[in-house]
Amino acid sequence: xxxxxxxxxxxxxxxxxxxxxxxxxxxxxxxxxxxxxxxxxxxxxxxxxxxxxxxxxxxxxxxxxxxxxxxxxxxxxxxxxxxxxxxxxxxxxxxxxxxxxxxxxxxxxxxxxxxxxxxxxxxxxxxxxxxxxxxxxxxxxxxxxxxxxxxxxxxxxxxxxxxxxxxxxxxxxxxxxxxxxxxxxxxxxxxxxxxxxxxxxxxxxxxxxxxxxxxxxxxxxxxxxxxxxxxxxxxxxxxxxxxxxxxxxxxxxx
Numbered sequence: 001x002x003x004x005x006x007x008x009x010x011x012x013x014x015x016x017x018x019x020x021x022x023x024x025x026x027x028x029x030x031x032x033x034x035x036x037x038x039x040x041x042x043x044x045x046x047x048x049x050x051x052x053x054x055x056x057x058x059x060x061x062x063x064x065x066x067x068x069x070x071x072x073x074x075x076x077x078x079x080x081x082x083x084x085x086x087x088x089x090x091x092x093x094x095x096x097x098x099x100x101x102x103x104x105x106x107x108x109x110x111x112x113x114x115x116x117x118x119x120x121x122x123x124x125x126x127x128x129x130x131x132x133x134x135x136x137x138x139x140x141x142x143x144x145x146x147x148x149x150x151x152x153x154x155x156x157x158x159x160x161x162x163x164x165x166x167x168x169x170x171x172x173x174x175x176x177x178x179x180x181x182x183x184x185x186x187x188x189x190x191x192x193x194x195x196x197x198x199x200x201x202x203x204x205x206x207x208x209x210x211x212x213x214x215x216x217x218x219x220x221x222x223x224x225x226x227x228x229x230x231x232x233x234x235x236x237x238x239x240x241x242x243x244x245x246x247x248x249x250x251x252x253x254x
Contacts, residue, residue, distance in 0.1 A: 004055075005041070005044055005055065005056060005057060005058060005059075005062070006055070006062075008041065008059070009059055009062045009063075012028065012059075013028065013059055013062065013063055014066070016028060016183070017063060017066060017067060017070070017183065019181070020067075020163075020165060020181035020182065020183045021067075021070060021071075021165065021167065021179070021181060022179065022181065023167075023179035023180060023181045024181055025181065025182045025183075025184075026181070026182070026183050026184070027183070027184040027185075027186060028059065028183070028184070028185050028186065029186045029188055029217075029221075030042050030059075030186065030187050030188060031188050031214070032190060033190050034189075034190025035190065036190065038187055038188060038190060039159075039187050040058060041058055041059060042058050042059050042060055042159075042161075042185060042187040043058040043059075043060055043061070043136065043140060043187070044056045044057045044058030044059075044061065045057055045058075046061065046133060046136065046137050046140070048130055048133060052065075053065055059185060060132075060133075060136055060161055060185050061129070061132075061133050061136070063163065063183065063185065064126075064129035064132040064133060064163070065129040067080065067129070067163065067165065068080070068128060068129050071165075071167070074167070074169075076167060076168060076169055076170075077167070077168040078165065078166060078167045078168070079125065079165075079166045080125070080126050080127070080132075080163065080164070080165055080166075081123045081124060081125050081126070081163075081164045082096075082123070082124050082126055082132055082135055082161065082162065082163050082164070083096060083118075083121050083122060083123045083124070083160075083161075083162045083164075084096045084135065084136065084139035084159070084160070084161050084162070085105070085118065085121060085159070085160050086142075086143055086144065086157040086158065086159050086160070087157055087158040087160070087213075088144045088157035088158075091104055092104065092105050092106070092107055092118060093105070093142075093157075094120070094121050094122050095138075095139030095140075095142045095143065095159070096122040096124055096135055096138065096139050097122050098122070103120065103122075105118050105119060105120040105121050106118070106119050106120065107119075123164070132163075136161060139159075139161070140159075143157055143159055144157045157189055158186065158187070158188050158189050158213070159186070159187040160184055160185070160186050160187075161184075161185045161186075161187075162182060162183070162184050162185070163182065163183045163185070164180070164181075164182045165179075165180070165181045165182070165183075166178065166179070166180050167179045167180075167181075188214065188217075189213075189214075216232070219232055220232060
């Protein structure tokens with residue numbers, strides 16, 4: 001069976017986006033081995049076609065188009081802000097920073113205020129899907145990549161594209177209600193067999209860190225899904241009702 005970009009989006013993302021507009025925080029991961037199409041699934045063809053998605057557009061562009069279409073139909077006040085960061089070699093870098101270099105930012109534990117805080121991370125206000133896609137293009141061009149035997153342009157970092165939506169609504173009683181939802185769209189670095197990928201020296205150590213981080217993340221997700229009383233990551237244990245979707249990509253051999 002073959003799942004195209006539109007099929008994946010409709011089955012996986014559409015119901016999650018509806019929950020974001022209700023005020024939930026949601027996350028979608030693209031997870032799989034290197035070279036299996038995670039970045040393609042998330043970003044796809046970033047060229048814009050006169051206000052409409054290309055058939056090869058990935059999850060992020062399609063999400064932006066559907067989000068603004070849904071907000072415009074509501075005919076209410078709203079605002080949309082985006083951020084884009086990468087986690088590479090245990091450093092967090094801002095991919096939307098105005099300077100030419102990727103600005104290194106710090107994560108702080110502020111559990112009493114609802115979780116981790118990325119200090120200094122650029123949040124950009126966007127007023128259309130096209131503006132969001134342009135920001136995605138700029139950030140993607142700064143991501144750390146390298147060539148391996150498994151992939152000519154392998155992403156060596158975890159990329160997190162976040163969309164924060166504020167929607168002001170009025171209840172039947174005339175009371176104003178502000179809903180704040182956040183959607184994290186995560187393009188994970190690919191796990192790899194170091195012997196098959198031909199990684200050596202620094203690149204081999206880099207691959208080892210990637211594999212270790214993915215293993216740890218898998219344990220965290222399993223604990224959240226199984227509602228374990230202990231989650232082995234200090235920032236995630238407070239999540240009472242996790243909404244996490246994992247899109248797993250596979251390499252098809254002909």
